[in-house]
Amino acid sequence: MNDGVAPVLDVRDLKVVFRTRGGEVHAVNSVSFDLRPGELLGVVGESGSGKSVTMMSLIGLLPSPPAEIRSGQVMFGGRDILKVNARELRRLRGREIGFIFQDPMTSLNPVFTVGFQIMEPLRRHMGLKPEAARTRAAELLDLVGIPDARRRLKDFPHQFSGGMRQRVMIAMALACDPKVLIADEPTTALDVTIQAQILELVKDLRQKLGMAIVWITHDLGVIAGIADRVMVMYGGQVVEQAPVRALFADPRHPYTRALLETVPSVRGERAPKLKVIEGQPPLLGAHPSACPFRFRCDKAHGLCEQENPRRRPVGAPGHDVACHWDAPAVREAAHG
Amino acid sequence: MLNYTIRRLVMAVPTVIIISLLIFLLLDLAPGDPTAQLPLTIPNEVREEIRLALGLGEPVMVRYVRWLQMMVVNEPLHALASVTGWENLRPDGQRILSWQSRSPVGDIIAQRIPQTLWVVGMGYLFGILIALPIGIISAYKQYSWFDQIGTFISMVGFSVPVFFTGVVLILVFSVWLGWFPSMYDTTLRVTDWDSFMRQVRQMVLPVSVLALFNAAQISRFMRASMLDNLNQDYVRTARAKGLRENTVVMVHVLRNSMIPVVTVIALGVPAVFSGAIITETIFRVNGLGALLINAIYASDIPMVQTLTFIFAVLIVLFNLIADVIYGILDPRIRYD
Ligand SMILES: Nc1ncnc2c1ncn2[C@@H]1O[C@H](COP(=O)(O)OP(=O)(O)OP(=O)(O)O)[C@@H](O)[C@H]1O
Ligand code: SF4
Ligand SMILES: [Mg+2]
Numbered sequence: 001m002n003d004g005v006a007p008v009l010d011v012r013d014l015k016v017v018f019r020t021r022g023g024e025v026h027a028v029n030s031v032s033f034d035l036r037p038g039e040l041l042g043v044v045g046e047s048g049s050g051k052s053v054t055m056m057s058l059i060g061l062l063p064s065p066p067a068e069i070r071s072g073q074v075m076f077g078g079r080d081i082l083k084v085n086a087r088e089l090r091r092l093r094g095r096e097i098g099f100i101f102q103d104p105m106t107s108l109n110p111v112f113t114v115g116f117q118i119m120e121p122l123r124r125h126m127g128l129k130p131e132a133a134r135t136r137a138a139e140l141l142d143l144v145g146i147p148d149a150r151r152r153l154k155d156f157p158h159q160f161s162g163g164m165r166q167r168v169m170i171a172m173a174l175a176c177d178p179k180v181l182i183a184d185e186p187t188t189a190l191d192v193t194i195q196a197q198i199l200e201l202v203k204d205l206r207q208k209l210g211m212a213i214v215w216i217t218h219d220l221g222v223i224a225g226i227a228d229r230v231m232v233m234y235g236g237q238v239v240e241q242a243p244v245r246a247l248f249a250d251p252r253h254p255y256t257r258a259l260l261e262t263v264p265s266v267r268g269e270r271a272p273k274l275k276v277i278e279g280q281p282p283l284l285g286a287h288p289s290a291c292p293f294r295f296r297c298d299k300a301h302g303l304c305e306q307e308n309p310r311r312r313p314v315g316a317p318g319h320d321v322a323c324h325w326d327a328p329a330v331r332e333a334a335h336g
Numbered sequence: 337m338l339n340y341t342i343r344r345l346v347m348a349v350p351t352v353i354i355i356s357l358l359i360f361l362l363l364d365l366a367p368g369d370p371t372a373q374l375p376l377t378i379p380n381e382v383r384e385e386i387r388l389a390l391g392l393g394e395p396v397m398v399r400y401v402r403w404l405q406m407m408v409v410n411e412p413l414h415a416l417a418s419v420t421g422w423e424n425l426r427p428d429g430q431r432i433l434s435w436q437s438r439s440p441v442g443d444i445i446a447q448r449i450p451q452t453l454w455v456v457g458m459g460y461l462f463g464i465l466i467a468l469p470i471g472i473i474s475a476y477k478q479y480s481w482f483d484q485i486g487t488f489i490s491m492v493g494f495s496v497p498v499f500f501t502g503v504v505l506i507l508v509f510s511v512w513l514g515w516f517p518s519m520y521d522t523t524l525r526v527t528d529w530d531s532f533m534r535q536v537r538q539m540v541l542p543v544s545v546l547a548l549f550n551a552a553q554i555s556r557f558m559r560a561s562m563l564d565n566l567n568q569d570y571v572r573t574a575r576a577k578g579l580r581e582n583t584v585v586m587v588h589v590l591r592n593s594m595i596p597v598v599t600v601i602a603l604g605v606p607a608v609f610s611g612a613i614i615t616e617t618i619f620r621v622n623g624l625g626a627l628l629i630n631a632i633y634a635s636d637i638p639m640v641q642t643l644t645f646i647f648a649v650l651i652v653l654f655n656l657i658a659d660v661i662y663g664i665l666d667p668r669i670r671y672d
Contacts, residue, residue, distance in 0.1 A: 103569060
């Protein structure tokens with residue numbers, strides 16, 4: 001791995017809790033990861049595993065209360081952006097870090113024109129005059145593949161299809177040429193063909209603009225197609241992280257293995273029965289001092305009850321896993 | 337939109353005609369006699385002649401058509417002539433006469449409108465002006481002290497009847513403190529600073545009572561509408577773009593929240609014209625509400641018919657206006 005390159009984004013030991021009536025919910029528990037320039041990091045994990053909360057907490061998008069960042073450090077551009085003031089944080093949002101959300105139907109404001117909404121960050125962060133902002137907005141729409149861009153600036157979101165709206169969202173997130181783009185399940189709400197088009201678009205834009213991307217998804221197929229590196233989350237923790245090939249070839253965490261087995265085989269013969277991961281997602285109530293996956297894990301043993309496993313390097317460079325169980329590949333390597 | 341408005345206006349015509357017929361027939365059935373208030377010494381033959389002179393001898397449909405003609409042609413033309421001073425507009429035809437005062441109802445109503453508009457209209461206007469910021473802040477700072485107090489006050493304002501608040505205010509501010517008069521002097525003419533201040537002072541109490549009541553309702557509505565919108569995805573998008581919190585709330589959220597609120601405000605306007613019967617009675621404001629109540633007591637059928645008809649037309653009209661405003665404010669609504 002290109003370990004020498006300084007990461008654009010370096011998250012250390014991030015903890016986020018929600019204070020709710022029923023007690024504290026540890027939604028993100030000691031998450032650490034980094035993002036290198038121009039890299040596409042895929043983030044997978046079942047619903048409620050803390051993917052969105054992790055990413056939103058980076059730029060202060062969580063409602064507080066109930067959200068509270070307990071600890072952690074997010075290094076970006078040489079400083080800890082969890083500690084910058086509100087003004088500076090707003091400059092980071094949109095200007096340096098762009099965000100795309102899951103549902104393009106509701107993520108755009110229905111009563112303002114698409115042009116107005118794309119021009120907002122341009123005027124705010126780049127100080128563009130209305131005419132210049134309009135020209136740039138039209139360029140952006142053109143860039144994300146919306147035909148007749150200049151005229152469509154005057155249209156309202158409801159006049160666009162779902163896929164087109166997600167393109168508008170992408171144009172908006174990329175308006176100020178951010179260094180990092182965080183895409184939170186940007187294609188989940190779209191049908192398969194549109195999804196493929198959006199993926200192509202993002203690949204293409206990444207080539208052209210060279211920003212680093214965090215791509216959250218449920219879909220391992222998507223990850224295989226576009227990611228450089230993958231981070232698997234479970235119960236508010238990163239349980240495994242690896243370059244994309246290594247993860248698919250040599251998954252080490254029981255959860256990752258189960259996740260890969262749930263993916264229908266691409267090559268012709270269908271699995272007789274789609275495998276589901278048994279058991280319930282973990283409750284994130286008590287402070288976890290044990291492995292969050294232990295109730296669903298077929299490799300669980302005594303230690304798993306007593307100690308939350310830390311991430312340790314395994315296999316290929318850049319591959320690490322948080323599990324007490326030595327997956328076979330590791331054992332062979334140790335013995336051999 | 338223009339087409340829609342015209343179509344709605346045309347469709348309103350039969351509605352209004354049916355309403356007018358209902359009003360006329362129902363009130364025609366009511367017991368009431370134009371000569372009832374005359375001295376008992378007047379012989380029956382003379383009474384009969386008076387009735388005939390007022391056109392009461394004719395079949396009901398003939399009377400209805402004549403009344404409708406006076407109502408929608410003669411009276412508006414008279415009003416127009418008085419307002420513009422173009423005397424040649426004034427029609428020669430008969431006018432609707434009040435049984436009580438024997439003068440045209442149009443003239444009496446024209447005398448009463450200013451009081452009602454001043455007092456009740458101001459009460460509505462101030463109510464709105466107070467309600468909007470309270471609703472916005474309450475929603476933005478949900479469950480804060482401000483919100484709790486606001487909720488309490490609006491519950492009081494909403495559930496305590498105006499005849500109670502009115503009397504309490506009179507007791508405190510005119511009887512004990514002597515700051516404001518308890519009775520509204522309709523004959524007061526504003527000619528200089530002094531009389532202007534007297535006018536302001538006599539308006540304070542009735543306007544406050546009405547403003548409190550209206551503000552209680554509208555602020556609840558504003559709050560609910562803001563809360564609905566504050567949780568929408570587009571708000572998160574606006575924040576993620578790095579917009580100032582002020583812009584997020586006062587532009588993105590407010591613009592959406594105002595759609596239903598403006599509609600409700602428009603729907604409430606006819607109630608301003610119909611006067612606040614109770615408030616007008618308590619403070620002796622000689623407005624339309626008081627006029628209607630007196631006319632009912634005196635069985636002044638033409639006056640009651642005319643006032644009811646005007647209120648009905650206003651309600652139909654403002655329903656239409658509310659719909660049109662809705663269409664203007666919400667680009668998703670297509671009226672064609
Ligand atoms: N406002 C909130 N109040 C309380 N708990 C919350 C709140 N928002 C999120 N959570 C909790 O945080 C946990 C992580 O949620 P998050 O949205 O990050 O999951 P996710 O991995 O993005 O799931 P999905 O794939 O469904 O988007 C969830 O268990 C959820 O219960
Ligand atoms: S730590 Fe134990 S329970 Fe957790 S995944 Fe590994 S083997 Fe399973
Ligand atoms: Mg999510």
